[in-house]
Amino acid sequence: MIAAGSLTQEVMLGQFARGAHWLQLVALFDMIFLAAPLFLFEFAVEE
Amino acid sequence: MSYARAVWLVFRKDFREEVRRKENLAASFFFAFLSLVLFYFSVDPTRVDLGRTGAGLLWLVILFAGSLFMGATFRKETETGTLQALLLAPVDRSALFLGKFLVNLAFLLILEGLLLLFAFLLLAMPVGEHLAQLAGVWTLVSVGYAAVGTLLSALIAQVRGGQVLYPILLFPVLIRF
Numbered sequence: 193m194i195a196a197g198s199l200t201q202e203v204m205l206g207q208f209a210r211g212a213h214w215l216q217l218v219a220l221f222d223m224i225f226l227a228a229p230l231f232l233f234e235f236a237v238e239e
Numbered sequence: 240m241s242y243a244r245a246v247w248l249v250f251r252k253d254f255r256e257e258v259r260r261k262e263n264l265a266a267s268f269f270f271a272f273l274s275l276v277l278f279y280f281s282v283d284p285t286r287v288d289l290g291r292t293g294a295g296l297l298w299l300v301i302l303f304a305g306s307l308f309m310g311a312t313f314r315k316e317t318e319t320g321t322l323q324a325l326l327l328a329p330v331d332r333s334a335l336f337l338g339k340f341l342v343n344l345a346f347l348l349i350l351e352g353l354l355l356l357f358a359f360l361l362l363a364m365p366v367g368e369h370l371a372q373l374a375g376v377w378t379l380v381s382v383g384y385a386a387v388g389t390l391l392s393a394l395i396a397q398v399r400g401g402q403v404l405y406p407i408l409l410f411p412v413l414i415r416f
Binding site: 194195217231233236 | 293297298313333335336337340364366369372373376377380382386389396397414415
């Protein structure tokens with residue numbers, strides 16, 4: 193939520209470029225948590 | 240059955256079910272709306288600049304409201320016994336995840352759209368000036384949030400007391416995010 197809040201704040205203030213490093217963090221987070229379950233999801237629902 | 244069709248069928252089933260039942264959605268949407276209204280009354284706009292401080296609050300509201308409906312993604316399948324049927328379907332199990340993730344993402348985006356509207360009307364946040372960039376950023380953040388929420392919902396679906404565990408597991412993962 194630190195990245196999301198900071199990024200939103202920068203965008204609202206019209207300083208999108210200042211939030212670039214937060215955007216990288218969010219993109220990395222997205223890739224990890226979207227790609228990993230696609231391969232490992234069957235273990236999550238295994239009894 | 241193709242992979243894309245399996246994802247679409249899971250998405251359509253869950254989306255329809257949520258829209259018809261309205262149980263989790265209504266609770267989340269009202270919670271989010273009431274939180275903003277309460278915030279409106281609790282902050283003195285002459286002393287607090289919401290343009291600078293309101294973004295974090297908006298995300299907190301989304302976090303709590305989103306966890307209300309995402310926590311139930313797999314729980315209701317376990318309760319009704321349909322999870323076993325879904326697992327027996329001759330499709331890749333990641334299609335199940337992707338379908339449910341897309342439903343959660345869709346509802347998150349609807350919730351965020353409404354919240355942005357309320358934030359603009361109630362709190363006079365500078366939402367309209369950079370709406371396109373804001374929409375892009377929020378969509379990107381929502382993808383990660385919905386992915387983690389869906390995955391953890393699956394992990395705790397067959398655990399007794401999973402409803403209590405869900406926010407305890409979810410929020411620490413999302414702090415840095």
